[in-house]
Amino acid sequence: MEKTILLFGLLANSIFSFSQTNILSTNNIAEQIMMGNYDPADYMPTDIINGHEEIRQAIQDGVSADSLHSYLLKLSSFETRNTGSDTISPTAGIGPARRWVYGQFQKISAENEGRLIPSYLQFDQNICGMGQHRNVFAVLPGTDPSVPGVILIEAHLDSRCKTLCDTGCTAHGMEDNGSGSALVVELARVMSGLAFQRTIVFMTTIGEEQGLFGAGAFAQYAVDKNIGIRAVLNNDIVGGIICGETSSGPSCPGLNDIDSTQVRLFSQGSFNSRNKQLARFIKLEYQEELKDFVPVPMLLTIMSSEDRSGRGGDHIPFRQQGFAAMRFTSANEHGNANANDPDYHDRQHTSGDLLGVDTDGDNVIDSFFVDFNYLARNAVINGVAAGMAAIGPVAPGFEATHYDDVVRVSIDDANDYGEYRVFVRVFSNDFDTVFTTTETVFDFPWDVNPLTAISVASVDGNGIESLFSKEKKPSEASATGEAKKADKKYIELLPNRPNPFDEATFISFYVNEIRPYKEAYIRIADMAGRETKRIPVQLKPGLNEILYEHGYNQAGTFAYSLVVDGTIMDTKRMIFRG
Numbered sequence: 062m063e064k065t066i067l068l069f070g071l072l073a074n075s076i077f078s079f080s081q082t083n084i085l086s087t088n089n090i091a092e093q094i095m096m097g098n099y100d101p102a103d104y105m106p107t108d109i110i111n112g113h114e115e116i117r118q119a120i121q122d123g124v125s126a127d128s129l130h131s132y133l134l135k136l137s138s139f140e141t142r143n144t145g146s147d148t149i150s151p152t153a154g155i156g157p158a159r160r161w162v163y164g165q166f167q168k169i170s171a172e173n174e175g176r177l178i179p180s181y182l183q184f185d186q187n188i189c190g191m192g193q194h195r196n197v198f199a200v201l202p203g204t205d206p207s208v209p210g211v212i213l214i215e216a217h218l219d220s221r222c223k224t225l226c227d228t229g230c231t232a233h234g235m236e237d238n239g240s241g242s243a244l245v246v247e248l249a250r251v252m253s254g255l256a257f258q259r260t261i262v263f264m265t266t267i268g269e270e271q272g273l274f275g276a277g278a279f280a281q282y283a284v285d286k287n288i289g290i291r292a293v294l295n296n297d298i299v300g301g302i303i304c305g306e307t308s309s310g311p312s313c314p315g316l317n318d319i320d321s322t323q324v325r326l327f328s329q330g331s332f333n334s335r336n337k338q339l340a341r342f343i344k345l346e347y348q349e350e351l352k353d354f355v356p357v358p359m360l361l362t363i364m365s366s367e368d369r370s371g372r373g374g375d376h377i378p379f380r381q382q383g384f385a386a387m388r389f390t391s392a393n394e395h396g397n398a399n400a401n402d403p404d405y406h407d408r409q410h411t412s413g414d415l416l417g418v419d420t421d422g423d424n425v426i427d428s429f430f431v432d433f434n435y436l437a438r439n440a441v442i443n444g445v446a447a448g449m450a451a452i453g454p455v456a457p458g459f460e461a462t463h464y465d466d467v468v469r470v471s472i473d474d475a476n477d478y479g480e481y482r483v484f485v486r487v488f489s490n491d492f493d494t495v496f497t498t499t500e501t502v503f504d505f506p507w508d509v510n511p512l513t514a515i516s517v518a519s520v521d522g523n524g525i526e527s528l529f530s531k532e533k534k535p536s537e538a539s540a541t542g543e544a545k546k547a548d549k550k551y552i553e554l555l556p557n558r559p560n561p562f563d564e565a566t567f568i569s570f571y572v573n574e575i576r577p578y579k580e581a582y583i584r585i586a587d588m589a590g591r592e593t594k595r596i597p598v599q600l601k602p603g604l605n606e607i608l609y610e611h612g613y614n615q616a617g618t619f620a621y622s623l624v625v626d627g628t629i630m631d632t633k634r635m636i637f638r639g
Contacts, residue, residue, distance in 0.1 A: 081184040081278040088180035095288045097206040104176050104202040111256040113525050117350050120444040123251035126433035132243035137233045137416050142220040144268045145189025146228040159197050162265050165246050166199035173253040177201055184278040188271050189226035196275045198264035199249055205258045210291025212261045212451045214248055216241025217269030217375055222412055223400035225271060231412045235431050240300030244440045252444060257451035269375055276375035280382040292339050292450050293386035294443055295376035298394055300436035305395035305407035309369035311564030313393040321435045323360040323392035329367035331567045331606050332514055333532040335385040342528050343446040350445050359438055363490040365565040370610055454478055454521040456530040461515040463535035472501040480520035487512050489559045509535055511555055511571040554623045554631035561636035565610045570623050572600050584622045611637050
């Protein structure tokens with residue numbers, strides 16, 4: 062997992078160049094499929110499994126904890142997967158690790174009528190003194206090239222020790238990020254026998270630890286080749302269940318705490334964020350497609366922030382290019398990656414990020430740091446969400462209007478699917494209410510406040526919903542349809558959400574009228590009135606949101622105020638749970 066670092070002067074220039082050039086796929090067939098230029102009959106399976114219940118069952122039954130274990134043993138055998146490590150050796154370094162992943166994709170393809178098309182994504186960039194690099198990806202062609210939007214399941218393959226470009230240290234990188242890489246290979250194996258309308262891409266990247274470079278290369282490649290990406294599911298640190306002495310907030314309670322039934326979903330934005338909407342879609346698919354069928358229920362927690370405090374991941378370059386992207390991460394992490402701290406004793410970003418230890422001296426690992434069953438559960442959640450996104454319909458357009466005592470949602474569905482979901486969200490990252498209707502004009506009672514957000518989805522004849530539409534704030538109208546002329550403050554401070562919160566929360570205010578001003582900021586203070594943080598803001602028409610990251614500071618109740626040109630406009634309270 063990449064951690065923000067500062068590099069100065071010639072040292073920085075000697076280790077990195079900050080743009081990728083000569084980006085290309087080594088397999089033109091894979092590229093053409095992603096661009097929609099192929100005959101689907103060439104890749105149609107003999108036995109077509111394409112119903113949502115069949116897909117869910119096949120993924121749930123197919124994902125194997127034993128397979129994931131075997132992949133991790135192999136990934137560990139390469140000793141290091143540092144981006145700048147050996148590419149020639151047959152046994153050690155990033156080179157043989159990449160070739161092994163590529164070989165697994167070839168094997169999977171051979172077992173599935175040649176349907177999975179492997180490739181490298183090659184690009185030039187100076188990373189750790191090496192000038193050329195390769196992601197490994199494989200393309201599962203959709204059954205209908207006219208249906209746009211590739212689904213991408215990805216993880217970074219590279220590992221690291223304390224020093225960013227130390228290619229000589231042993232860096233097994235089992236939690237970070239052998240776990241995610243194993244998940245990608247396993248889902249390629251399980252899903253290559255199924256039929257999806259949309260194309261699915263399975264990818265492992267390199268250069269993540271040095272700056273998200275491999276993901277950045279593929280995101281730029283997709284833009285350059287006009288490859289539409291419908292959803293990016295990034296998996297980074299998804300197999301560990303043990304908390305370290307440290308962890309990047311918001312994370313785990315303390316050393317050796319165990320959590321094997323929760324996974325965190327990180328994504329950027331709040332109101333009208335396609336990334337948060339993707340995370341909500343994944344959670345809804347788990348609740349409606351999987352939860353009733355799994356032996357061990359999982360808690361999917363939608364996080365406020367895009368990543369852990371001060372950290373980043375491969376979903377970010379895709380989001381920056383305008384693609385919906387999110388990240389799966391374990392509830393518990395063994396370390397905050399600050400391996401330069403002399404008091405740091407955790408595994409992350411050290412040679413101690415191992416698969417486990419041998420406790421009885423028989424040279425066989427018998428106590429594991431990666432929980433293969435937990436990793437398998439996360440793989441199933443990924444696979445089912447990606448599968449439903451790959452077979453689901455497209456979202457309709459809509460308008461939402463608030464009358465005196467109801468909200469009216471008017472749906473514009475060019476495809477005439479005939480069934481719709483209406484989602485209402487107010488105070489949290491989750492939906493407060495979900496309605497199902499067959500009407501294109503749907504009224505429901507609702508006490509609207511400025512935080513109310515409405516979105517919709519289509520439901521096809523098989524009962525599969527689309528990805529969710531953009532969120533909208535209901536416009537105001539009277540019962541006669543005329544615009545309301547309510548006497549509002551020109552600026553309103555709104556309740557933060559979520560509240561109470563862990564580590565991060567969104568503070569919002571609504572600007573009804575723009576007036577001249579010189580300075581505006583959010584002031585955070587404890588209950589004794591001591592200012593703990595000041596966040597400059599710009600006043601823009603409509604809803605304004607800022608992400609406040611409290612970190613692992615003092616728990617309790619805090620006040621937040623909106624201050625404009627020295628005048629406190631309003632003050633509200635928020636609770637940090639710690």
